[in-house]
Each structure stands twice: as structure tokens, then as C-alpha cells.
Amino acid sequence: MASTTENGAGSVGAGHQSEADRLKEAGWFSRLVHRPEIGAFSGMVVLLVLLALAAGDVVYNPLGIKNNLAIIAQLGIIATGACMLMIAGEFDLSIGSMIGFAGMSMAVMLKWGLPFGLGPASPLAAFLITLCITLAIGWLIGTIVVRTRLSSFIVSLSFLFILRGATEVCFRTFNGSTQVSGLPDYKQTDFFAALFGGETFQWFYDVLFWLGLNFNRAGGQWVTGFDAKVAWWLVIAGAAWFVLSRTQVGNWIYATGGNEEAARANGVPTDKVKVSLFMFTAFCATIFAATQVFDTNTADAAKGNLKELEAIAASVVGGVILSGGFGSIIGVVFGAVIFGLVQNSVFYISWIDGSYYRTFLGTVLLVAALSNETIRKRFTGGI
């Protein structure tokens, strides 16, 4: 048959082909479409459009943008830490309790003074002492994980309980009740407190005001600036993006999560990488707590509850793979936007019961996890 001859000729021709010819030079568009962040990005765009249609102005007016971004930024800060650690192949379930612990530590010091009767605490001192403690705890969690080779799921789960318990005990011991409220409004008087609790990017709202889009009822300027946490989020995510994608440790983090044995055999200090990242999640949790304490001038023992799971979920929505070795900070930025928006905005849609938001989040998470799995299979050849 004619077709047989043709096939025969074709296979002879294939003998001259080199492996390199089989991969077509990809155009910029195809490269873009194959980026790992593309799923999260499209999800975000769809969500933004749907929200504009369903809730409209409430979400996109000056106050709506400010409030949404505050929620998104908070989540984004801890999701950045969770994402880095997940790429290195580990989990930290203690993030939420760490937030509660750090908030307690700062608030108790601000209210009752420094430990050992060293006098009243300035916001800077309270923050720095707290940071030392939380970094030490992060170091401890990481060290236990790498020394014992226990699963980080279990070790950090233990610290979820330990830290929450310690937070309550410290509150009761030093403060009498499990919350501190009515701290002085430090952000008005203290530069350092304003860094966490004040406002940022005021120019954005100034411009809106000049454009006539930012008036209150009295005709003055309505919203004056974003919460400082937005700047913290951008700085932390920017630094993490740079480290992960452009530096040597970035490659070590991917290598550690992708194939730990291989990384170690090639001289990557995998244990140090992991311990540092546990300290980084503790750092992110502390920043989260600081923005909360200095914004609201309160703290209580329940703060940060379930935040560790939201951080992990936002990372997964952003394309990070649970088994490690793959993911990007840009994806997680989109993941935080999606997660924060749903969390905050479903309440603005009048014809949906706001309580559905968790159902939405769960669905989004499931879809994201499935699509991540497809991507992983494409890269590993289906195992």
C-alpha cells in the first residue's frame, strides 16, 4: 500500500533528526501561557470581573480597595513564608499560633513594661524582643524537624498547640485576662509604630482626590491612604521573589524541595535551608502580628486562628505543589489576591449569603490543587 511506503520513508528521515529539533522554539505567547503562575492569574482576572459585575462599586470604591488590600496583604505576608517553606518541602502549621503569640508578647510588654522590671517598653523594643523570641522558636521547630526527621506536619502541629497554650498562659499570668485593649495609639506618636500601624501610598488617594473620585459627604478627602501592611506585603513578597528566582539560595530552596537527597549529594546545605525557612515563616507571622497590634492597639489570645491553613491554601491556589520543589512568589501574590478577595467581598454581594464564602474558598482550593497536579505531571512525565 502507498501509505506503508510513505511511513517507511518517514522513519528513515527521522534517523537524521537530532533530539534538539524536536523541541520547537517557543514564542513569547506560548512561554507566557506555560508559566506556572498562569492559572492563578487567570483565576484572579475572572474573579475581579465577576466581582465588578456582582458587587460593583462597593468593592472598587476607594474604601473597598483599601479594605480588600488590607485583607489581601495580611494573608499575602504569611503566604509568602508558607510558600517558601512549602517549596523547600516542609509545612509550618504553627503560623497562626505564632501570630497570636507574637501579638501577645508585644501587647503585654507595651502595657506592662519590659521583662525583668527593665522599665516601660517602646514599640521598637517590644517588637525587637518579640522578634528574637519568635525567630528562636522558628529555629527550634526547624531544628527538631531536620534533626529527628519527623514530619514537619507533626512537629509544627505540636507547636500550634504549644504556642496557643503558652499565649493564653502568658496573658493570664502577666495581664490577668486573655486580651489587651486600649493601648495608647502609638502610631500617632511613634515613628516605628507608624511603620506597622500607619498608612502608606497616600499619594494614590491624593491623586484620586484630585481626579474627583475620592470625596466624602462633607466634600473633603475621604480615604487618605492604604494600610502599612500593604507596603510590608510588597516588600516581603518582592524580596522573596528576588531570592527565590534570582539567587543561589533560591536554587537551593528548589533543590531541597524537589529532591532532598540529590541536593545534599550536590553539596546543598539542605538542613540550613530548612531551618532558615522555618525562621522566615516565624518572621512573617511576627510582622503580621505587629501590623495588627499597632493598627488596632489591641491583642487577644485567639488572634491568628486558622491563619496557617489560609496561608497554605493561598500558596496552593498560587500554584505551589504540596510535595515541594515547584512554585513561584508571583503565583502566590495572585493566590493571596484571590483568597483575600473572596474572603472579604462575598459579603458585598447582596443576593448571596455571605456565609457561603468558605464554600467558595474550598472549591477554589480544590480546583487549584487539581490543576497543580496536572502541571506537576507535565514536568515529571506523569509519575
Add this chain to the structure above:
Amino acid sequence: MSEPLIRLENIVKRFGNFTALGGVSMEVHPGEVHALLGDNGAGKSTLIKVLAGVHQPTSGAIHVDGQPVVFRNPLAASDAGIGTVYQDLALNPLTSVTRNFFMGREITKGTRPFGILQTAEMNRITREEMARIGINIADPEQAVGTMSGGQKQTLAIARAIFFGARVLILDEPTSALGQKQQLEVLKTIKQVRSRGDIAIILITHNEVHAQLVADRYTFLSLGQVIGSGVAEDLGGEDIRRLMAGGAQMADLEEELAAIH
């Protein structure tokens, strides 16, 4: 004959009460492929792990260029020029060819470990080094997981050589591959051998592959050397017999024939 690059002297390795290696000696010469053969559990992997610094020998000595050395860890061995390509190849399937090539030894500007990766330069070197041992890769940024098994082998070999391996240890490099890719890896081995300055230790269960590339043989059985020699002196029959641990292949074949 050239000086041996590596000389192993009476290497003993015990795991608790179990003697994995009971006094193994062998010599490895530059520009030669040394086939290390033996049945399952003979101690081949254990021997090369001792050589690669993964295990410390219970007793015995390793000489590199005639000097006695002690490898406390894999890094010390690789600093001494011993490059091991493990069965799992020590690759991270989810990241790019370049990132794998330079894993742990990245080219950077700035202070460790936050130095900035010199991606363009690393891509260029990766492409060149892969091409030198016969594989053209179109895109060094492609994920390693998308490469063929033979290409992955080549990547691991190219990496070991680029980072100064004078002894290349290959543990069953062809075992998981299809026919064509097996030949591709053998071609790579010959390519490396023809440079003349690198010694290759090849572990395989495939006598045909061994005969295609090996210059020298060592046969292990139950942790002992039961035979060794150069290729010219060994016939296919000897090789097959010694590979099976010295048992009479004829006996085994008879036993096989008796089972229906």
C-alpha cells in the same frame, strides 16, 4: 601501563554484624572503563559508596594518586575528583536543566548564599558541556522531568565531569532505559573514555554492555573479589560465570530447563 588513579586496599565494610565487603582491593586507571560486576547484593553499591565518601570503611585504605586519603563525607570525595552518578541521578525533575547542572555550585555575583545567579552564562556552559558529550539540548531552561532517561544520564555525567571529576562512578546507568537510550549512554561513556584523563567505574548487570565498553573487570560475590582481569584475557563465558557469583552457569541453566 599508567599509574593507577585510585587504589583500594583491603576495604572491609561491616554494617553491625553483617560484612558487606570482606577485604576488597582494586585499581582504577585513567582513560579506562573498569566494569564492577556481580550478583544482587554482592556489595557493588556499598563499595562505590565507600569510594564516594557516603560510607566510611571499617578498615582498609583508599589511595588517590598514590596518596592515602580519608573521605569523611561526599563533599570531600568530590573535592578529590570522585564524581558519582547515582542510580537516581541526583536530579530535581521540576527545575531546569541549567539549575540542575549547577545545583549546589551555582555561578553567582555577590556574596554567598545570596549571590545573584548568572543565568545566561550558566545556560551557555550547560549547553556547551552537554554538546561536548554528544547531546544537543535546545532549551537549557526546560524542566529536567521532560527529558528522556538517556538525556538525564548524560546531564548527570556532564555535570560530574565539568565539576572536576577524574573518576566517574556510574551505578547501573543503563538499567532503567530503553534499547536506544542504553546505546546512547554507552556512546557517552566511550566519548568520556576517549578524553583519556578520566577513569570510569561502571556497574551493570548487562554483560553485553560491559563487553562493549570495559577495559578491565572486577567481579564481586558476597563481598569478596572472585576474579579480575583485562578485557583481552576474559572470554564471554568467564564473564557470565563470574557475574553470577562463580556458580556454574551450566548448572543453573540445567535447573532452569528442569522447570516447566
